[in-house]
Amino acid sequence: MNITLEIWRQKNKETKGQFVTYKLEGVSSEMTFLEMLDYLNEKLVKEGGDPVAFDSDCREGICGMCGLYINGRPNGPKEGVTTCQLSMSVFNDGDTITVEPWRSKAFPVIKDLVVDRTSFDKLIEAGGYISVNTGAAPEANSILVKKENADRAFEAGICIGCGSCVAACKNASAMLFVSAKISQFALLPQGKVEAKERVRALVQTMDEFGFGNCSNTGACEAECPKEIKLVNIARLNREYYKAY
Amino acid sequence: MVKLDSKIPDGPLAEKWKKHLASLKLVNPANKKKLEIIVVGAGAAGASAAATMAELGYNVKVFVFQDSSRRAHSIASQGGINATKNYKNDADSDFRLFYDMIKGGDFRAREANVYRAAEVSNQIIDQYVAQGVPFAREYSGYLANRSFGGVQVSRTFYAQGQTGQQCTLAAYQALSRQIKAGKAKMFARRDMLDLVVIDGQARGIITRNLITGEIERHSAHAVVLATGGFGTVYYLSTLAVNSNGSAALAAYKKGALMANPSMAQIHPTSIPVLNDYQAKLTLMSESLRNDGRVWVPKEKGDKRHPNEIKEEERDYYLERKYPAFGNLVPRDVASRAAKERCDEGYGVGETGLAVNLDFKDAIQSQGKDAIKAKYGTLFDLYEKVTGINPYEEPMRIYPASHYTMGGLWVDYNLMTTIPGLYAIGEANFSDHGANRLGASSLMQCSGDGYFILPATIGDYLADQIKVPKIPTDTPEFDEAEKAVKDKLNRLMSVNGTQTPTSFHKRLGNILWTYSGMSRNEEGLKKALKEIKELKEEFWKDVKVAGELNELNHELEKAARIADFFDLANLIVIDALNRKESCGAHFREEYQTDEGEPQRDDKNYSYVAAWEYTGENSDPILHKEELKFEFVTPVQRSYK
Ligand SMILES: Cc1cc2nc3c(=O)[nH]c(=O)nc-3n(C[C@H](O)[C@H](O)[C@H](O)COP(=O)(O)OP(=O)(O)OC[C@H]3O[C@@H](n4cnc5c(N)ncnc54)[C@H](O)[C@@H]3O)c2cc1C
Ligand code: FES
Numbered sequence A: 001m002n003i004t005l006e007i008w009r010q011k012n013k014e015t016k017g018q019f020v021t022y023k024l025e026g027v028s029s030e031m032t033f034l035e036m037l038d039y040l041n042e043k044l045v046k047e048g049g050d051p052v053a054f055d056s057d058c059r060e061g062i063c064g065m066c067g068l069y070i071n072g073r074p075n076g077p078k079e080g081v082t083t084c085q086l087s088m089s090v091f092n093d094g095d096t097i098t099v100e101p102w103r104s105k106a107f108p109v110i111k112d113l114v115v116d117r118t119s120f121d122k123l124i125e126a127g128g129y130i131s132v133n134t135g136a137a138p139e140a141n142s143i144l145v146k147k148e149n150a151d152r153a154f155e156a157g158i159c160i161g162c163g164s165c166v167a168a169c170k171n172a173s174a175m176l177f178v179s180a181k182i183s184q185f186a187l188l189p190q191g192k193v194e195a196k197e198r199v200r201a202l203v204q205t206m207d208e209f210g211f212g213n214c215s216n217t218g219a220c221e222a223e224c225p226k227e228i229k230l231v232n233i234a235r236l237n238r239e240y241y242k243a244y
Numbered sequence B: 001m002v003k004l005d006s007k008i009p010d011g012p013l014a015e016k017w018k019k020h021l022a023s024l025k026l027v028n029p030a031n032k033k034k035l036e037i038i039v040v041g042a043g044a045a046g047a048s049a050a051a052t053m054a055e056l057g058y059n060v061k062v063f064v065f066q067d068s069s070r071r072a073h074s075i076a077s078q079g080g081i082n083a084t085k086n087y088k089n090d091a092d093s094d095f096r097l098f099y100d101m102i103k104g105g106d107f108r109a110r111e112a113n114v115y116r117a118a119e120v121s122n123q124i125i126d127q128y129v130a131q132g133v134p135f136a137r138e139y140s141g142y143l144a145n146r147s148f149g150g151v152q153v154s155r156t157f158y159a160q161g162q163t164g165q166q167c168t169l170a171a172y173q174a175l176s177r178q179i180k181a182g183k184a185k186m187f188a189r190r191d192m193l194d195l196v197v198i199d200g201q202a203r204g205i206i207t208r209n210l211i212t213g214e215i216e217r218h219s220a221h222a223v224v225l226a227t228g229g230f231g232t233v234y235y236l237s238t239l240a241v242n243s244n245g246s247a248a249l250a251a252y253k254k255g256a257l258m259a260n261p262s263m264a265q266i267h268p269t270s271i272p273v274l275n276d277y278q279a280k281l282t283l284m285s286e287s288l289r290n291d292g293r294v295w296v297p298k299e300k301g302d303k304r305h306p307n308e309i310k311e312e313e314r315d316y317y318l319e320r321k322y323p324a325f326g327n328l329v330p331r332d333v334a335s336r337a338a339k340e341r342c343d344e345g346y347g348v349g350e351t352g353l354a355v356n357l358d359f360k361d362a363i364q365s366q367g368k369d370a371i372k373a374k375y376g377t378l379f380d381l382y383e384k385v386t387g388i389n390p391y392e393e394p395m396r397i398y399p400a401s402h403y404t405m406g407g408l409w410v411d412y413n414l415m416t417t418i419p420g421l422y423a424i425g426e427a428n429f430s431d432h433g434a435n436r437l438g439a440s441s442l443m444q445c446s447g448d449g450y451f452i453l454p455a456t457i458g459d460y461l462a463d464q465i466k467v468p469k470i471p472t473d474t475p476e477f478d479e480a481e482k483a484v485k486d487k488l489n490r491l492m493s494v495n496g497t498q499t500p501t502s503f504h505k506r507l508g509n510i511l512w513t514y515s516g517m518s519r520n521e522e523g524l525k526k527a528l529k530e531i532k533e534l535k536e537e538f539w540k541d542v543k544v545a546g547e548l549n550e551l552n553h554e555l556e557k558a559a560r561i562a563d564f565f566d567l568a569n570l571i572v573i574d575a576l577n578r579k580e581s582c583g584a585h586f587r588e589e590y591q592t593d594e595g596e597p598q599r600d601d602k603n604y605s606y607v608a609a610w611e612y613t614g615e616n617s618d619p620i621l622h623k624e625e626l627k628f629e630f631v632t633p634v635q636r637s638y639k
Helices: A033-046 A118-125 A147-157 A164-168 A175-186 A195-208 A219-223 A231-242 B013-023 B044-056 B094-104 B111-119 B121-130 B163-180 B246-253 B286-290 B317-321 B331-343 B360-366 B368-386 B441-464 B475-494 B500-514 B521-541 B553-577
Strands: A003-009 A018-024 A096-100 A109-111 B036-040 B059-063 B184-187 B190-198 B201-209 B215-219 B222-225 B264-270 B293-297 B355-358 B395-404 B421-423 B606-611 B620-625
Touching: A018 A033, A033 B500, A118 A175, A118 A195, A118 B163, A147 A175, A147 B163, A164 A175, A164 A219, A175 A195, A175 A219, A175 A231, A195 A231, B013 B094, B013 B111, B036 B044, B036 B201, B036 B215, B044 B059, B044 B163, B044 B184, B044 B441, B094 B111, B111 B121, B111 B441, B121 B163, B121 B441, B163 B184, B163 B441, B190 B215, B190 B246, B190 B475, B190 B553, B201 B222, B201 B475, B215 B475, B222 B246, B222 B441, B246 B421, B246 B553, B264 B286, B264 B331, B286 B368, B293 B317, B293 B331, B317 B331, B331 B355, B331 B395, B360 B368, B368 B395, B421 B441, B475 B521, B475 B553, B500 B521, B500 B553, B521 B553, B553 B606
Parallel strands: A003 A096, B036 B059, B036 B222, B059 B184, B222 B421
Antiparallel strands: A003 A018, B190 B201, B201 B215, B264 B395, B293 B355, B355 B395, B606 B620
């Protein structure tokens, strides 16, 4: 199929960007979205053009490195997939597709579609862990965890840190990301000891990095490629109230 | 002249590590504060090592090429991590895991290292559980286990199909805690492009800042490479697309020996190649073979829908050929068997390069919910990639490049032949011989990182406490920086007509054809010639777009591919040298009457460690003879 791409091009952090239009022929519906961009780049390079910079690594929806705003939605029109898992079969011949980087104060654009998500690392550094030094752990089966809680902790723990939730939110809030980590540990006995300090530190760091507030519109849940649920935000709120 | 000393401690197998630990030199806490360690790579191995060494009091600098250490390729590992807890009471023990790995590796690994890997496995699970890894649990609240290919006990701990993600995040979080505490510093979006050796000791690295393009110098008292595997040399692989071998190759060119580079694992259960545009292959975890049955039609070229092919028309060839292990034979055996069936014309799908992995019977006997609980994420992943619902019809799978057993040669302390340079995780060669068993890499990476390296590195650093901070304005840093800049300038200035990726594809194709699942002398010689020609063509005609001083993925790729040529060359030289079949290295000339690999213990019971001698000369082979004191090498049989 033949498609038209409107892609955000921006040389670096300092310069202003703009949309550039590319007509791309010979796109196969078997390509993934990123393979389509690879194909565009191969073509651009051969023609002496400047390839579009975008991030990716695992290409199977687990590393969280990719993530693009496609036709006004994080990761495009299909639910429950990362950008690298999006198939071109959801588009039609003749379509125009707009491609933008995540837009959020906390994620500055580095180049074209590549953004800086260091703020997510800073959130984890603030307390997204259980403070146990190597060697100090007790025998694993001495800590019993109800299967149901282990399963729910897993469901929260599968967050890939891609930033779709922030990109989807009109306030650029990081609540879903933070709540996933808080929930994982709140559901496990190992996480209880530091629960109060953890939730306070993470919430405070969220503010410091310019993430917005949560107004419960649920866009994050709708766009999360890992389908992490809003109940985690409710749990975060409960944990937060308990901490004061 | 390099001399290999593996430094294996004397004494009974089960006492070696304990004795060694007790005899290692120590660094007191006040001195640790004065010492710096560089860790390149922060996957399961690097992040756990960096966090643990920072906890001990060292100053750790961590380098990764992704934007965060949470994205290291370890995040993608799926099926599980082994330990000898024996929670299932199925007579498991350190010795049994050790034996499974030694045998699975076709008696080409070092006994002492493998035993130690088994020995620390239980502590790893304790550590991960304490860190909050949500491993699968029984209804009673106790940890659950499953079995994995190549063994007959259930010793694998798992978190659905995302075990690696959960373990990697735990290590990443432990590292994050040390970053917050100021003991570790993270340098993300950096590519290590060279190693700096001063007076024979590893003292630093040269990196490229991938955002600004700036070439930087970093020094330390010791350097640890935890840079993962280089299965991407085959182009299509189950690895993340940016995984590469450049750091290991840089170390090799600076004097570290490269061991068994041709020992590359081709994993039996990947989603097959679907089209020409594909950038990577998606793995379907081996754990699926616990419940999935592998088959092809009995009739050649039978193109009917698999659900229309009746039971008696199906050839469950693994169960037929290997009744004792059935679908759970080790990876090398399963891969070769799939290739054999497809080469004979029994393959399924449009290309005929696929076999069926069928869950019909498991769903019938255990129910859909039970299967979903075990493999839900994998089934979803499969459906996302292929559009086929594996609850309704068989998955189609085919072997793909997956893991490198070979890597930098290290001694028992995980030190390479360059003093002060360590290699851990998939980047070293030490524990898997000629074939790796499932769920044993996460185990090895975590064992190296949490428990082994942090102890052994002290033995070296104890002699470094008087060495002040290493300056970076030395001739050695000047020279290394210049070499890096020259290489990058050269890449930019070729200004030819072909893209880096197009060369990578062609290189991968040469290796896959001649040095993949099955190899022979004639083909390998052809490969040597073709690699050389392609390398020459690359340096004459590659086109690298963009600029040096900016974020430039094309330049990153080109630099990695330039290294892949040298690595590919070394892989083929190693494969040619080893005139026997063992594990994943199958030389067609050396097989039993039944088509199984024929080892030659008399002549090849050694680790082949290669020394670099220059751009245009052949590497020198050093042999580390493998001594089997505690097991007797036997012909591997899974029948
Ligand atoms: C799809 C898949 C599934 C798997 N499933 C399992 C499983 O179920 N169980 C199991 O035990 N094993 C599994 N494995 C194998 C296992 O995941 C890997 O062997 C292991 O994760 C390797 O970890 P590592 O820490 O050595 O390296 P990696 O996790 O690959 O990390 C490499 C690190 O090095 C950095 N790096 C590399 N080169 C440079 C450079 N030049 N400059 C700067 N930084 C650099 C990267 O940024 C990264 O941080 C699987 C592998 C694959 C591909
Ligand atoms: S590239 Fe890893 S999630 Fe998309």
